[in-house]
Amino acid sequence: MPPFPVRDAEPEQAVPAGRMGYDLDAERLLLHTVQSAEAFEALLTTGTLTTDPDLAEAEFTDAYDWIHRMMAARLPTSGEGALWLWARTRREHLVDSCRRSRGQVLLTCRVPRERVLLSHFDEWHLVLNRALGMPRLPGESEDDAFARWEEAQDVFDARLRAAGLRDAPIRNWTPDLRNEIETSWECILDRANYGPSECWQATVHALNTNDVVEATRIT
Numbered sequence: 001m002p003p004f005p006v007r008d009a010e011p012e013q014a015v016p017a018g019r020m021g022y023d024l025d026a027e028r029l030l031l032h033t034v035q036s037a038e039a040f041e042a043l044l045t046t047g048t049l050t051t052d053p054d055l056a057e058a059e060f061t062d063a064y065d066w067i068h069r070m071m072a073a074r075l076p077t078s079g080e081g082a083l084w085l086w087a088r089t090r091r092e093h094l095v096d097s098c099r100r101s102r103g104q105v106l107l108t109c110r111v112p113r114e115r116v117l118l119s120h121f122d123e124w125h126l127v128l129n130r131a132l133g134m135p136r137l138p139g140e141s142e143d144d145a146f147a148r149w150e151e152a153q154d155v156f157d158a159r160l161r162a163a164g165l166r167d168a169p170i171r172n173w174t175p176d177l178r179n180e181i182e183t184s185w186e187c188i189l190d191r192a193n194y195g196p197s198e199c200w201q202a203t204v205h206a207l208n209t210n211d212v213v214e215a216t217r218i219t
Contacts, residue, residue, distance in 0.1 A: 002044055006215045011098035014106050014216045015091055022088040024118065024191065024200060028110040031202050033085040034097055040105040040215065049207040053081035062170040063127045066182055070189065071117050071203055079205030085109065087118055087202040098218050108214040111204060121199040123188040130170060132156055133184040135193035156181070 015032075022030050035049070043049040056064045068082060086094065098106055126133050132153050136145040156177075160166040165173050170181065187193050191200075 002212075002215070003209055004212045004214055006217070008217045008219050010219055011095055011102070014098045014218050015094050017091075020088070020091055020094075024087060027113060029087055029113050029116050029202065031085040031087055031109040031111055031116070032089075032094055033083065033107050033109070033207075034101045034104050034218070035107060036104055037217075040107075043207065043209060043212070047209050049083065050079060050205070051081040051083050056081075060128050062130070065171070066127060066185060067117070067119070067203060070186070071205065074117055074189075075115060075205065077115050077205040082203040082205065083207055085111075085202040085204065087116070087200040089121070089199045093199070102218050104218055106216040106218060107207070107212050108216070109207060109211045110213055111202075111207070111211045115204055116202045117204070118189065118191065118200050118202055120188040120194055121201045123194075124201065127185050127188065130181070132181060133187045135187045135190075 020030070035043075039049055053064065053068070064082070068080070071082060072078065094106075123133065123135075132149065134145075134149045134152060136142070137148075140148075157166065160173075160177065163174060163177065165177065170178055173181075
């Protein structure tokens, strides 16, 4: 018998109506994740859910390696992989995820904040695309911020091409270039760089059954 309620619901009913209730300053963060039926069974059987880093898309090895190192440096927990959850997203986005995940399980969780690494959802794509991180300056327009980023990115790309590394994995770059881009990505971990209504994702090393407040099988 799981220590939390389990129910079945259509995608539109899997996510409660109304405000989501996310609070990124809470002691225990409200998080959502959709997991396979097999992963849910593993959680019930072992009491803990982890992930296999070897299952990550090979195309994004450098990005996942970086986020794993950030977790190792910033969290008190340990582990080789990362479980991905929503820390703040729109209800319609979560419902849409459920529509595409019939047969899977939506987990609603409350996880101590110190075990969670938050990262900006949209800006995470800079990491995936091996692009510089560069948050908007105070008072800077979106167009001006993009122009400033584009100029800096062009200069950085020129340096990569000059070094013959433009198409090489980041792990094979020279230490100065690798350190420069990886340091720039750390801006996506700082909420002070973004507005109050942005979408945030979370990574944790593991989920335990006492982190879960409800499981919903998506029918």
